[in-house]
Amino acid sequence: MPRPRRTQISVEDTSYYHCCSRVVRRAFLCGDDAYSGKNYDHRRAWVELLLFELEAFFAIDVAAFAVMSNHLHVVLRVDIDSANRWTYREVLEQWHKLFKGDELTQKFAKGELVEAHEVHRLKHSIAIYRSRLCDISWFMRCLNEPIARQANQEDNCTGRFWEGRFKSQALLDEAAVLTCMAYVDLNPIRAQLADTPEQSDHASIQLRIRAALKGEQPKNLLPFIGNERDNQPNGIAFLLSDYLELVDETGRIIRSDKRGAISVNSAKLLTRLNIPHDNWLKLTTEFGKLFHGPVGTLQALTDYCEHLEKRRRHFAASCQHFHSN
Incomplete structure (x- = not known):
């Protein structure tokens, strides 16, 4: 039985959440639908455009996203402080x-x-x-409902377009956040929709790479702010170049026709995250199978469960992948 959303979201414990929505019927969100013979690639632009419109309205930042054939992923950060200052x-x-x-x-x-x-x-x-305006459920509602209405109108039908509820996962520490972002950014490569991160259309990694080539960061995405945390604006406390390099190398390893390996620089980043190389590959390729609830180290999971008065630590075994042996 699905758990109430209030038992899954606790901004006191973390401001980061991974959300996933899937279509419920055979018609695709995007891409070629072998059943109907239609192509729905244009719907990717619908989702991306609306996602960034909502990011400007809500006190919620988009850290990563990927619009796939029959589902979409977003990694969101709730900005309570901004909402309270309004x-x-x-x-x-x-x-x-x-x-x-x-x-x-x-x-x-x-x-x-x-x-x-x-x-x-x-x-x-x-x-x-x-x-x-700082509620993930309202954000996802404002994202999914207009897309469903527009798709139903295009398909000349009624009824549900999305599954009844979107999946929400609390990302309890920086290792969970960066791992989930990489998992989302690598979705097009794993699904063989793209050969490289820069070719991943309608995904955050492509926007970050294009902006980085100009020495910039995308205005609509939560920025990387480097390793210095004091007196810094809101953002991800890693170097953008380190993250892009790690994602690129991981994507090459995932593809069977490419030679790839974790470089010394990326190895340092994984060491900081306390994630062994083999575990990193498992996490970024099987994240969706390993976790169906909160994600983080065992200690972060324990604290989260205690705060929400959960009796069981679901997926505690999977959380052990965030520890070096």
Whole structure:
């Protein structure tokens, strides 16, 4: 039985989550559908465009994504601090980009006078909207529902397009975050949709590589901020060049027709993550099979379960892959 979302998401323990949505019927999200004979590649652009629109509206950052044939992956970071810094008017401005709100919130957003007896109701609505704007369930709802409606209209049918619930995994430490990002970024290569990371269309790794060639980072993706954490903006505490090199080398190893090996530089990164080479390959190729719940070291998993009062540590054996022997 699916577990309630409140038992899977705890921003007190981690702000990073891996979410995956799959289509429920035989028609594909993207790519060539052998059953219907149609090609749905254009739907990849739908997903990517909407994903970045929502990233600008929500207090949620996109760390990685990959739009596949019948499912999509996103690695998200909840930015509670940004949401809490928004003024009342800023909260409503963000929310009204997504939904109409009500007459009272519209009046306040326009700068019109609010009656004294309406203030309590206004503050209550703003508190609800602020919470929703940093809520992964609302983010995924705003991503999946428009895509489903657009696909149903194109297919001239009704009913579910996605499975009933998206899968959500808490990424409990930096090793889990970087491993999951690499797993997501390598999806097109494992599925033989691309030969190299830079050829992986509608995936975050392609955007990062293209921007890196210009000495930049994609504006719509959570940036890599290097190893210095003090006085740094929000971001992933690794060097972008190290990550791109590690993903490229891992992709070459995964492909049977390419020669590949972990370089000395990438080995240092894995050492920092405390992940043996063999375990890294297993994690980045079998992540979806190994984990169906929270991901991290055994200690991080124990702390997470205790905080949420979970009696069992699910997938504790798989978490042992994050330890050097």
